[in-house]
Amino acid sequence: MSATKKLTFENCAHLLKKQGLISAEQCTEIAARGKAQETRLYALHQSGGSRRVQSGTADIIFPAEVIAAFNFELPGTSGKILTEDMVTEAVSSAVGLxxxxIDPLKLDLDVVTSYIPRPFALKNLIVAVAESGGIITVAVADPFNDAIINELASARQLEIRRVLSSKSDILKILREFYGFRASVMAAEAESSSTVDLGNLEQFFKMKGQQEIEGNDKHVVSAVDFLLHYAFEQHASDIHIEPKREKGLIRFRIDGVMHNIHVIPKLLHPPIVSRIKLLSRMDLAEKRRPQDGRIKTHFNNKDIELRVSTVPVAFGEKVVIRIFDPDILLQDLDSMGFYAREMSLYNSFIRRPNGIILVTGPTGSGKTTTLYSTLRSLSSPEVNIITVEDPIEMVMEEFNQIGVQQNIGVGFDSILRNILRQDPDIIMIGEIRDKETAENAVQAALTGHLVLSTLHTNDSASAIVRLLDLGVQPFLISATVIGIIAQRLVRKICPHCKQVRELTGDELDYLQLGKKSHVVWEGQGCKECRGTGYKGRTGIFEVLDMNERVKSLVTGHVELADLVSAAQEGGLISLRQVAIRKMLEGATTYEEVISMTG
Ligand SMILES: [Zn+2]
Known part of the structure; x- marks a missing residue:
């Protein structure tokens, strides 16, 4: 870098060109367009260490964010865009930092919040990210802020090591992550000034339950920060758990739980109360489980949250399921079906009447399959009615009825009346008992297409399950069109994917014979926060109720006979489909094993 220690668009552009991230034309463009910005560009830290003039953060502009806003396509790629992170990384090598x-999930809250006061951090775009052996690692957006860092080091008696991060990353931490913590600490400080921390009951009596639950502004903003952060991280669930000494907040992301925040025990009840208030639960009821929902917005999308509380040993535990329409509603084509299974399934759902069953354990994506199917079938000409317990996501296109067991409105009673509503397609959340199964059969026999789920491990077991529930064999043969079994497996991160050969034991375990096979696995990188996985895909087993299978459906059918008849008809098992996904490099050996047990 130049001796003036200033990062101009021009030297940034040359840097990027040298590293092959932009073309010569783009380099010229950046330099030219950058000239216009140059006057607004941060002017600081001349070699005398003079103090910065600006205050706040809005007026500090870094070339990296401006260049990223140009949306340049990377040379030799189709559609990959030059990002602020890439520019920042390029700059880092040039300035020797x-x-x-920054991975928010890996940050230690105490480190982030205890060494640098938030206003100072915001003003100077720095954040403490790690502490080890007395040395604090501070992420900086400005590589030439030596004066600021020296000031901080001497004022606070710290030994500081700098690393370079993008301005967006640093701001995200300072605004959201820090925001949650700041709110929690403020709420704690406010309440603990009046009361002994250990004596919660007395505290509530003194302060009045409503006041601390509904109105505490710090608790309100802590919950806002928390939800926002969960949406941003694409979490599917938020768990808020009371422990003996503290509260724990965890997120589930791509099926795996991550610890996010540890909060003071005192703050657990008001945070739970705030969420109960938002989801219109009974605040005073703390001993019985409750369900509720919250509708909110994020990035111009409606997001639906389903909230449930249960009393556990140390208080109330809250689980918030996040129904992101982008995840819950997908094109059937993008869900992971192979061509043969997709066309079979499409043939099922185009039939005018009959029953289609989707099976799999909790969290295997059954709801996504059903909703996505219904949406693909919805049109002004068809009347779709769903009966759910509870309604997972409110969709305007369907007429959704929620089961309300507490007032005697069960699956059974709704289904008995539903046919008067003249439906074409009926979705039943789950078949759990004989009455529901018989209602489903009746609906199918009277000319309706019925979609539902069953809790079985594979497709053929669904038939056995219906028989066990007491449905007549001939009625099953007459109504069931097809059954799918499904699972979700994690996809390998494309950024750190590496090839390896299956070992002899692994080949034996999967019964792949002696021939060697190559598979892939993620090494773990910043894109996948070290997990080696990114996103998930569906594994589908599709059973066609052909004549041969139907003929076996009698009062004393053996599961094995059903399976072999289905396989003769072309059924490919979940395990085989998963192995195919592994050999194609979509998922790993470990995922195949954990999925198929
Ligand atoms: Zn990766």
């Missing part, structure tokens, strides 16, 4: 992509 290590680059750090």
């Amino acid at each position: 290590p680059y750090l992509k």
Whole structure:
């Protein structure tokens, strides 16, 4: 870098060109367009260490964010865009600072919040990210802020090591992550000034339950920060758990739980109360489980949250399921079906009447399959009615009825009346008992297409399950069109994918014979926060109720006979489909094993 220690668009552009991230034309463009910005560009830290003039953060502009806003396509790629992170990484090597992509899930809250006061951090775009052996690692957006860092080090008696991160990453931490913590600490400080921390009951009596639950502004903003953060991380669930000494907040992301925040025990009840208030639950009821929902917005999308509370040993535990329409509603084509299974399934759902069953354990994506199917079938000409317990996501296109067991409105009673509503397609959340199964059969026999789920491990077991529930064999043969079994497996991160050969034991375990096979696995990188996985895909087993299978459906059918008849008809098992996904490099050996047990 130049001796003036200033990062101009021009030297940024040359840097990027040298590293092959932009073309010569783009380099010229950046330099030219950058000239216009140059006057607004941060002017600081001349070699005398003069103090920065600006205050706040809005007026500090870094070339990296401006260049990223140009949306340049990377040379030799189709559609990959030059990002702020890439520019920042390029700059880091030139200025001799290590680059750090900040992973919020790996940050230690105490480190982030205890060494640098938030206003100072915001003003100077710095954040403490780690502490080890007395040395604090501070991520900076400005590589030339030596004066600021020296000031901080001497004022606070710290030994500081700098790493370079993008301005967006640093702001995200300072605004959201820090925001949650700041709110929690403020709420704690406010309440603990009046009361002994250990004596919660007395505290509530003194302060009045409603006041602390509904109105505490710090609790309100802590919950806002928390939800926002969960949406941003694409979490599917938020768990808020009371422990003996503290509260724990965890997110489930791509099926795996991550610890996010540890909060003071005192703050657990008001946070739970705030969420109960938002989801219109009974605040005073703390001993019985409750269900509720919250509708909110994020990035111009409606997001539906389903909230449930249960009393556990140390208080009330809250689980918030996040129904992101992008995840819950997908094109059937993008869900992971192979061509043969897709066309079979499509043939099922185009039939005018009959029953289609989707099976799999909780969290296997059955709801996504059903909703996505219904949406693909919805049109002004068809009347779709769903009966759910509870309604997972409110969709305007369907007429959704929620089961309300507490007032005697069960699956059974709704289904008995539903046919008067003249439906074409009926979705039943789950078949759990004989009455529901018989209602489903009746609906199918009277000319309706019925979709439902069953809790079985594979497709053929669904038939056995219906028989066990007491449905007549001939009625099953007459109504069931097809059954799918499904699972979700994690996809390998494309950024750190590496090839390896299956070992002899692994080949034996999967019964792949002696021939060697190549598979892939993620090494773990910043894109996948070290997990080696990114996103999930569906594994589908599709059973066609052909004549041969139907002929076997009698009062004393053996599951094995059903399976072999289905396989003769072309059924490919979940395990085989998963192995195919593994050999194609979509998922790993470990995922196949954990999925198929
Ligand atoms: Zn990766």
